[in-house]
Structure formats: structure tokens, C-alpha cells
Amino acid sequence: VGPTHHGRPRRATLADVAVEAGVSRATASNAFNKPDRTSDDLRRRVLDAAERLGYSPDPMARGLRRGRSGAIGVVVAERPTYAFSDPAGVALLDGLAEVLGSDETGFLVLSGDGHGGGPTAGAVAGAVVDAFVTYSLSDDDPCIDAMARRGLPLISVEGPTLPDGWSVGIEDERGSRLLTQHVLDLGHRDVGIITMECRPDGRDGPASPGRRAHVTYGPTRRRLDGCAAELAAAGIDPGSVPVYECAHNHPSAGHAAARTLLTAPPCPTALICQSDQLALGALAAAEQLGRAVPAELSVVGFDDIEAASRARPPLTTVRQPLRDKGTTAGRLVAEALAGETPRRVVLPVELVIRSSTAPPSR
Amino acid sequence: VGPTHHGRPRRATLADVAVEAGVSRATASNAFNKPDRTSDDLRRRVLDAAERLGYSPDPMARGLRRGRSGAIGVVVAERPTYAFSDPAGVALLDGLAEVLGSDETGFLVLSGDGHGGGPTAGAVAGAVVDAFVTYSLSDDDPCIDAMARRGLPLISVEGPTLPDGWSVGIEDERGSRLLTQHVLDLGHRDVGIITMECRPDGRDGPASPGRRAHVTYGPTRRRLDGCAAELAAAGIDPGSVPVYECAHNHPSAGHAAARTLLTAPPCPTALICQSDQLALGALAAAEQLGRAVPAELSVVGFDDIEAASRARPPLTTVRQPLRDKGTTAGRLVAEALAGETPRRVVLPVELVIRSSTAPPSR
DNA sequence: CTGAAAGCGCTTACAG
DNA sequence: CTGAAAGCGCTTACAG
Numbered sequence: 001v002g003p004t005h006h007g008r009p010r011r012a013t014l015a016d017v018a019v020e021a022g023v024s025r026a027t028a029s030n031a032f033n034k035p036d037r038t039s040d041d042l043r044r045r046v047l048d049a050a051e052r053l054g055y056s057p058d059p060m061a062r063g064l065r066r067g068r069s070g071a072i073g074v075v076v077a078e079r080p081t082y083a084f085s086d087p088a089g090v091a092l093l094d095g096l097a098e099v100l101g102s103d104e105t106g107f108l109v110l111s112g113d114g115h116g117g118g119p120t121a122g123a124v125a126g127a128v129v130d131a132f133v134t135y136s137l138s139d140d141d142p143c144i145d146a147m148a149r150r151g152l153p154l155i156s157v158e159g160p161t162l163p164d165g166w167s168v169g170i171e172d173e174r175g176s177r178l179l180t181q182h183v184l185d186l187g188h189r190d191v192g193i194i195t196m197e198c199r200p201d202g203r204d205g206p207a208s209p210g211r212r213a214h215v216t217y218g219p220t221r222r223r224l225d226g227c228a229a230e231l232a233a234a235g236i237d238p239g240s241v242p243v244y245e246c247a248h249n250h251p252s253a254g255h256a257a258a259r260t261l262l263t264a265p266p267c268p269t270a271l272i273c274q275s276d277q278l279a280l281g282a283l284a285a286a287e288q289l290g291r292a293v294p295a296e297l298s299v300v301g302f303d304d305i306e307a308a309s310r311a312r313p314p315l316t317t318v319r320q321p322l323r324d325k326g327t328t329a330g331r332l333v334a335e336a337l338a339g340e341t342p343r344r345v346v347l348p349v350e351l352v353i354r355s356s357t358a359p360p361s362r
Numbered sequence: 363v364g365p366t367h368h369g370r371p372r373r374a375t376l377a378d379v380a381v382e383a384g385v386s387r388a389t390a391s392n393a394f395n396k397p398d399r400t401s402d403d404l405r406r407r408v409l410d411a412a413e414r415l416g417y418s419p420d421p422m423a424r425g426l427r428r429g430r431s432g433a434i435g436v437v438v439a440e441r442p443t444y445a446f447s448d449p450a451g452v453a454l455l456d457g458l459a460e461v462l463g464s465d466e467t468g469f470l471v472l473s474g475d476g477h478g479g480g481p482t483a484g485a486v487a488g489a490v491v492d493a494f495v496t497y498s499l500s501d502d503d504p505c506i507d508a509m510a511r512r513g514l515p516l517i518s519v520e521g522p523t524l525p526d527g528w529s530v531g532i533e534d535e536r537g538s539r540l541l542t543q544h545v546l547d548l549g550h551r552d553v554g555i556i557t558m559e560c561r562p563d564g565r566d567g568p569a570s571p572g573r574r575a576h577v578t579y580g581p582t583r584r585r586l587d588g589c590a591a592e593l594a595a596a597g598i599d600p601g602s603v604p605v606y607e608c609a610h611n612h613p614s615a616g617h618a619a620a621r622t623l624l625t626a627p628p629c630p631t632a633l634i635c636q637s638d639q640l641a642l643g644a645l646a647a648a649e650q651l652g653r654a655v656p657a658e659l660s661v662v663g664f665d666d667i668e669a670a671s672r673a674r675p676p677l678t679t680v681r682q683p684l685r686d687k688g689t690t691a692g693r694l695v696a697e698a699l700a701g702e703t704p705r706r707v708v709l710p711v712e713l714v715i716r717s718s719t720a721p722p723s724r
Numbered sequence: 725c726t727g728a729a730a731g732c733g734c735t736t737a738c739a740g
Numbered sequence: 741c742t743g744a745a746a747g748c749g750c751t752t753a754c755a756g
Contacts, residue, residue: 392751
């Protein structure tokens, strides 16, 4: 463990420990990894030697030999701020940690450049991981090819999947139908839609029918589709309904969207927001504009994040099992690493009627 | 690239590519890593062969050889939910990514078990990383020893440091003095303090003087100390001031704390909250109790998170450079990996007077 | 410009 | 229970 001529101490290796303990490297290794196949005496000598040398095994070397790194790649588009300011993003990490954390797994966060896309091909290629978990990526994100090339298990959460791949999603379309139905049942005919991003180009503003027809974010597309289907079934042309697209799933974006929709004809009596974050912003805009919710304006969200029930008024929304998405993804990772066959899980949603919706006043 | 007898395809290795291209492994490697030292002809042959085989280099093998993994360990206590529901925690990750993200670095998040402590020794020992960045760990967290043992650079952000180690912090004590001074200057004599956690035991409630004397979280300790020093200088016995400790840095905890302090004698005319998150909760509690801020009650925070300026009333607080902490940490990581000598950085804070403070009404 | 050899630090069958 | 040998997949001096 002596200093080299550079003055920097060299880390002790297993070979050093073996010499110090007077055993072979194999025995030294066994003392750590197969305590039952080592005599107490030798094991103690090895452990003592390791202690003396301040030895700690090199995880990369072990990983190379064992063919496993102990890390799971968590791939998100956008910068960490955006990915994790979304309660759903954090819940995913949390659920993963709950399931996988016990067996000393770490999570390698690979994030995007802040321009809508995921990590670079280089970052994906160089990631020391055993599997990838992707979170709400755009269908055409180039990092998907980069991951496919690695040949590692890929668990897609709310995003594009590889053929015969693993995935976990929720009943986006059904949830959206439930919500729309609820609003229509109350008697609303003039609705406005505030949607999450359609494509990874950072656009923020009214979404033309053309744009809505080519949505590369799965959850956005499915929620939009569910909404359109119910509208059409009620005899309302979905193409005539104003849709405002928000580049970020954040209350401030919902606020701006609602302001726009509420201050231009046709003034909607109900705002269908495709996430609670956006709905929270819409609620704030309504208050600012002096529009009473739900008396003068109904607002619905989606997700049922914690803040939804604490909002004023408490938000009518669709509950999705946020944390379960993470734990389910964790279980799929475990199955994948155990060599099982890929499967797809779709988690159920549930309509939660609170106080932000009522019949229209006119 | 043929399937093995298990039916699962074997990943192509560099050796396979070399054979396919009819060159040595060294040349194949050079074609990828030293394009300038390879003839165009051979390089193309190698690249084509790699393409045909779907080859992608094994990052672990490369890492072992090069002695670098391309990942930075981000060590936080608590589960991801708590660590990243704190805007400061996310800002750290973001700043790190901004500085280090370009050179294809990933961040291995090592989180705690949800009982106040950091990752297990096993998780730390097995982490495939080139350096550790710790975020607001308790001074006595066992994972610190585990990291020291790895012999890797350790950059401590707002937490315990190794002797002669790297660190980035802020002027916690000065900020706290500024805030306390401001409150005292306004004429307040009856103050209450709402503090972040003192020790990693999940305790939530009034903090006795004994407990305040042994605080293992650096920021909490320094802010408490700054506060006490100013109080004492103004002739107020810090021991007589009620202090309520919150186990989590979350508005809901500040809410409960404020309720308690405001509904028991001596009823304070000013609440010194040691974070904006807590102050936000205190503001909500004051509103609920019908106490006008700042007319009947002054409230100050600390951090100047985004929500502080949007609060009602806008919060008087101390601004710390949240994002800079992350970018600074990133730069220190880069320096550490370049073999430079450890240094410590303390970032400045600044008092921001808004509308949540005023002279006492009685 | 190219290749044969050595080695990063570890673990795993396999003999003894 | 222990050790000699091979090898995980790659890169790096070093000759040619």
C-alpha cells in the first residue's frame, strides 16, 4: 500500500490482500464471496489483511467477471429539473428503489440535453448498467436505437417499446374517456383541452388538428384520442374543440394555456386538462380571471397527484397508481435480469370526482 | 453472432469484429478509439464489420482497462421522493448534469432506506463510479466511512467532509444572521423558530436546548447557530425561544410546526423558518388561523426557491445560489478527476426583503 | 499504419 | 478446504 513515486497511494488490490494474508487470490476472493467454503481461520486472516490494507474490491472488475454491474439505467428526456419536478417522475424512481434498492442496486440517471430529447447515443453506449428503464420518451427518440443496440433488457414506462419488449403503462385512453364522459354528462358542450406536449420540439401554443394527428408521446396521444372519441360519440366534432399544447408539464404552463383559452371565443365552460399539474395552473388562471370553479367553469385533471386533492377546489381527476408504476417497473427489471420472457403491464385508472366540476351555468 | 444452444443470442465482442474484419483486436480497437492512427481503408472495414454484427463495446471492460467508469455517484439520504421533492436537491442534479453531462457522464443515484440514513455500505462499495457527490448528509452517516474506504474523490455538498476533502457550501450562518437581524431590527422580541431536522432520527416536534446543542446536519446547525448568535447579541436568551423541528423539509411540516407555535404561549410575532419550504407551510397555517401576514405576523424563509417569490405575500428570505451549487460541484468533480488538489468553496447568500415581514403590531 | 503480448482486478470451474 | 489456471472484454505501450 506504499506510495508510488508520484506520491499518490495506490489502492490495494485483491492480489495485495492475498500476499498480505499468505494465501492465493482465489482463496482471498472466496473469503469474501463464499464464506461457507472457507475455513474460519483463513477467512479471518484474509479479512484482517484486507482491513489492514484498507482494501475494497473494485466493482468494475467484479462486474466484468460476473457480467453484471449492479446498476439500472433510468432514461429520461429533458433535464433532471423537468423530469423530477414532475411528481410522477420522482414516484418512478422511488418505486424502483423500493423494489430493487435492497439488493444494492443503484440508478444511473441518463437525462437529456434540455431540448426535448433523451441522452446522447454516446451516453447510452457508455452506460455501465444491466438494464434500461425509460420514462415517457417520444416514440422517435434517437436514444431508443442506441439502447436497442446495447442488447440489454429495456423496460419502457409510458413510452415506446421494442418489439417483444417489456413495458408498463396505464389505461390512458380509458381514463381520458371517463373524464370526458363525466364532463359531457354534466351538460357541457363548449369544452377546451389543455394537453401535454405532442412532440419533442418544445412547442407551446394552440395545437392544430394536423399536429394532434401525429403525436409521438404515447400518453399525450392516448389521452387526446380518448377525449376525441368521447366527444365524437356525443356528436361534437373534435376538430372544432380548441386544444392548447403545453411544452412542459408544469402548473405555470397550464396557467398560460387556460388564460388563452378563457379569454378568446368560444369561451369554454369546461377545461379538460390532461394532467393535474396543468389543471392546477388552470385553476390559478380561473381564480385570477375571476371565474368561479365549478360554478362558472369546470376543470378536470389527470393523474391524481398529491396536490390534486389539496387544490381549491379539490380537483376532479383520474387516479393512476403513480408509485405502482415504479414498483411494477422494478419487478419487471428483476424478471428481465432473471431471464424471463418480456411482458407488458397496463395499470388501471379510476375516476375521482371531487369539487372542480359541475353543470354549466348557461 | 449465432445463437447459443440456449437460444439466446450472444453479444458480439471486439474479438468477433476483428475476425469479421480480418484484423487484430488492437486494430479493431484503434479504429474506434484512435481514428487518426488507422488507415481509412481498415477503419471502414472494421466499422462495417461492427455494424454487421451489431457490435457495441462493453463499457465495463473498457472502464476496467481505462480505470474510469464514466459515472458519478450522487449520494443522498432518504428516499428519492424526499431528496428530489426538495427543489434544492433537483437543482443539484441539474447543475451537475450541466457541467458534466457533455462528456457522457451519468449519475448514479444512491439513496437511503427512508429512515434518515444514506445508502448501505454494500451499495457504496458496489457502486461503479469515479467519484462521489454527497448531498446534505448527517455528519455521522455511516455511508461516509464506506465512501472513504473506496478511496475515490468525495465532493461534499452541504454536508460532512473528509479531512482535506472537497466541499461546496453556502454562507448558512451569515444568511441566518441577516434574517434574524432583519426581524429584530423591525422590533420583534417574541420570535419562534421552525427548523429543519437536527439529527437523522425522524423526530418532529419541539426541539429542546439539549437537542439543539448536538445537531448533526451542517446547514441546520449553522442556521440555528447564526440565529442564536443574533438573538443573544440583542439580549434575548436563545434558550428561551421556542424551536420546532421538522423531520422533512416540506410545506406540510412547516404548516404543522407553525400551528403549534402560534397556538401556544408565548405567541410569537415573528416566525423564523429555516427554509422556504417550511415558511410556505407557515404562511398557509397563518392564513388558516386568520393571522394576517405581515400585519400580525412576520415570516421569513431561507433559500429563495422559485415558489418564495410567488407566495402570498411574497416571502422575505435569503437567496442562495441553488443551481450554482450544482455547477460548482460539477466543476470540483472535474478538477478531482483531473488530479487537482482538493479545495472548499463557500457560495455567498443575499438577504431578499419582500412583503412577509413588518414591524410587530403590539 | 498494424499486430502480438500484456494486463486492468476480479471470479469461476476445476483439480488436488 | 485450498490453489493454479483461465478468462470476463477491452486498451495500451511496444515492436515491427
